[in-house]
Amino acid sequence: MKTENLRSLVNSGKIMKVMGAHNGLSAKLAENAGFDAIWASGFEIAATYAVPDANILTMTENLNVAHLINKSVSIPVICDCDSGYGDINNVAHMIKEYESIGISGVCIEDKPFPKLNSFLGEGQELEDIEIFSEKIRIAQETKKNKDMVVIARIEAFIAGKGLSEVLKRAYAYEKAGADALLIHSKKKDVSEIYDFCKSYKGDLPIVIVPTTYPDVNLGMLEKHGVQLVIYANHGIRSSVNAMQETFKSIIKDGNTVNIENSITSMEEIFRLQGTKNLKKPTYNM
Ligand code: SPV
Ligand code: MG
Numbered sequence: 001m002k003t004e005n006l007r008s009l010v011n012s013g014k015i016m017k018v019m020g021a022h023n024g025l026s027a028k029l030a031e032n033a034g035f036d037a038i039w040a041s042g043f044e045i046a047a048t049y050a051v052p053d054a055n056i057l058t059m060t061e062n063l064n065v066a067h068l069i070n071k072s073v074s075i076p077v078i079c080d081c082d083s084g085y086g087d088i089n090n091v092a093h094m095i096k097e098y099e100s101i102g103i104s105g106v107c108i109e110d111k112p113f114p115k116l117n118s119f120l121g122e123g124q125e126l127e128d129i130e131i132f133s134e135k136i137r138i139a140q141e142t143k144k145n146k147d148m149v150v151i152a153r154i155e156a157f158i159a160g161k162g163l164s165e166v167l168k169r170a171y172a173y174e175k176a177g178a179d180a181l182l183i184h185s186k187k188k189d190v191s192e193i194y195d196f197c198k199s200y201k202g203d204l205p206i207v208i209v210p211t212t213y214p215d216v217n218l219g220m221l222e223k224h225g226v227q228l229v230i231y232a233n234h235g236i237r238s239s240v241n242a243m244q245e246t247f248k249s250i251i252k253d254g255n256t257v258n259i260e261n262s263i264t265s266m267e268e269i270f271r272l273q274g275t276k277n278l279k280k281p282t283y284n285m
Contacts, residue, residue, distance in 0.1 A: 006076035006104040007147040009036055010180055010205050015222040020232040022048045023065065024072030028272060030235065031073045037104075037228075038073055040066045042080040043117055044236045055114035059085040059094055067101045076104035078149070080232075083115045083127065084108040088138045095142040105149035107182055107207075108135060110156075110169060118158045118184055119211070126159050129169055133176035140177040151207055152178035157185045157192045166196055174202045180228065182207040190216050197224040 009016050018037045019030035022044035030038055045065050046053040062079070070077045079098055084091040091108065098106055109115060110132040112125055132152075139150045152173035156165040170181050181204045185192040190213045197206060205227035210216045221229060242263075249259050270276075 002070075002074070002076040002102065003104040003145055003147045003149075006037060006078070006149055009076070010105075010149055010227060013227070015218055015226060016228045017218075018078065018228055018230045020044050020230065020235055021069055022236055024068045025272060026235045026239075027069040027073045027077070031075050035075065037076045037078055038069055039230045039232055040069050040077055040079040040103075041232050041236075042082050043233055047236050047240075053117035053120075055082055055085070059090070059097070063097055063101065066098065066103055070102055078105035078107060078151070078230075079103050081106045081108050083111050083113045084135050084139075086113050088134055091135045091138050092142045095139050095148075099143055099145060099148060103148075105151060105179075106139070107151035107153050108132075108139065109153035109182075109184075110173075118155060119186055122160065124155060124159045126155060126161070129172050132169075133172050136173055136176040136178050149179045150177070151180045151182050152176075153182035153184060153207075155184055157183070157187070163192075163195050163199060166192075167199055170196075170200055170204075171202060174204050178204060180205040180207050182209070182230075184209055186212050189213050190221075193226070194224055197226065 016036040018039050019033070019035040020039045020041035021027035021030055022041060027038045040062070042062065043053040045062055046057055049057060049061070051057065062081070066077060066079045081094055081098070085094055095106065110127045112127050116124060118124070136150060136152050143150070154166055154169045154173070156169055166183065173181065183193055183196050183206060190210070193208050200206070206225055207228040207230065208221070208226055209230045209232045211232060218229065246259050246263060250256055
């Protein structure tokens, strides 16, 4: 059902807001806030393991977190699957595994394995167009549920290439069967994205990740034909900030008096955990 929902949202023509998550609780908070779907972020998941976003974690480690996330929410989950964890055989295996735990969408990017987070360093290496197109074809061939969404992520702007390279890849991945195109940019403004939107004459929904251009206006994005906006990392960035402040204050004061009013109450955490659903054991009555 979630997968059918994602498919119809992606094709609805109405802009979708998607929030990054790294565990069950962060996904639930995003659902409660009103997001349409969850992005199981490779960056966030790697950060929770305190390791770089560079394919240090295995597919299975990411899959286990995705499973946790998917069980915690009733909105669809789109998984960031980096560059597919290897070659076409890894992609086929990955699709089977993610589909088996009920994931509604996957995203693979056109960089070789192992990948590096898009905001690290200049001149990142791109995967060959034919090799990546084959990954998209295999992903589509492997899935059993036709509604599962396979997003092809284009890293050409990230690698310092121009619009023509991005367009070439967009048409190639569309021909290979992609369901949507994630156009990634690390520019400080939305210009690369709008350039792409104006020039792209294909039919696929456009997905963006506005990390470095935070002032984008949803109405304008919608007018330019953007379909999905992924806020990929704001959950973990806000929680790290909050934890650092709290921990500093406790070390400084030697007690927790000054932070009691700014931290979440135990009652709220109990609520989020669904504690009220605990069954009362009859043997204690
Ligand atoms: C992620 O959230 O892991 C992403 C988006 O892939 S980015 O960090 O912008 O590459
Ligand atoms: Mg990622």
